[in-house]
Amino acid sequence: MGGQATFWFELASTYSYLSAARVDDLAAQRGIEVAWRPFLLGPIFAAQGWSTSPFRLQPAKGRYMWRDMARLTAARGLPFTVPDGPAMDLFPQHSVLAARLALVGLAEGWGKAFVRAVFEAGFAQWQDIAAPATLAPLIRRVGGEPEMALTAAVAPEIKQALRANTEAAQAAGIFGAPSVTVGEELFWGDDRLEAALNLAAER
């Protein structure tokens, strides 16, 4: 039956997009289950004194990331656009509302499709994922009811659930996204996805 892995993702994280697109297929190949947990990198970055994404703070690393993502998405057939002009101002995207909606959707069964749709809207079309006007059509497309979901997303229990996820991520030693935990073992980055799921399958 295989073991259990937890997939920690951030909707403003480009590399999380890569993993969200393939983690369930890789898990199914190994006969294991993966729990999806959205969290926010902002508070984790802030705790180490960073005001924004390291890809903004380190321009050379930022330039490299776009090129790396362009190569990887092309190789995997994923829609992606390197931002330019006004789109560049959208990076990093503000992901709080989308992450709360992901929690609503994961409980209602449309969360994973919603997450993948948000990544594509954010990183291929460069729509503003903080805007309800961006998110409502995505919710509808994946089978949710936009007005109810947007109301549920700002309820205290959902806000608290996202804070709890972020605190749990930090407590697990997570410092970036995506990450996968398998028991006490932490794996960081889309590059470690196979290794993480292989370990889960062995357990």
Added chain:
Amino acid sequence: MGGQATFWFELASTYSYLSAARVDDLAAQRGIEVAWRPFLLGPIFAAQGWSTSPFRLQPAKGRYMWRDMARLTAARGLPFTVPDGPAMDLFPQHSVLAARLALVGLAEGWGKAFVRAVFEAGFAQWQDIAAPATLAPLIRRVGGEPEMALTAAVAPEIKQALRANTEAAQAAGIFGAPSVTVGEELFWGDDRLEAALNLAAER
């Protein structure tokens, strides 16, 4: 006959150890040539305001790196020791002298074996790789003449060659080690080694 790739490494970089151990085998499988260029991350980190390794500046990332390295070296059969106690004070190792010696050795034909020996001394035995007493036996073991090499390593032209490598790395957009360049294309990290060499082989 295949293309040309340049392997940029830093003797204080744990992930550079992984790539130095396998880059020539991977290149041979693809029928390509790889030029080895040591450089220093210190000046590149300093230029972005960092006083030491990001693995020191970000403790959670540092803890993760040791676990990740332990898993990877175990899987690949490479000697490695997670530092503890006094060995921890040796991280990051001071690599200037070893990098200069690598330049001497690469010109004399014993450079690659020396580099691999330095990585093992530094990251498995936690010897001080800034100490001539550590480096002299390694030079001898790989076929160099320690006294002559240590004298050559501090000659102006070798000092300048290392500075030039570091400046060339920075100009190529390099922000971490190991990195591989194939023409204008930059690949960062041991995780991108295959992709980089595949591209070189296509050219």
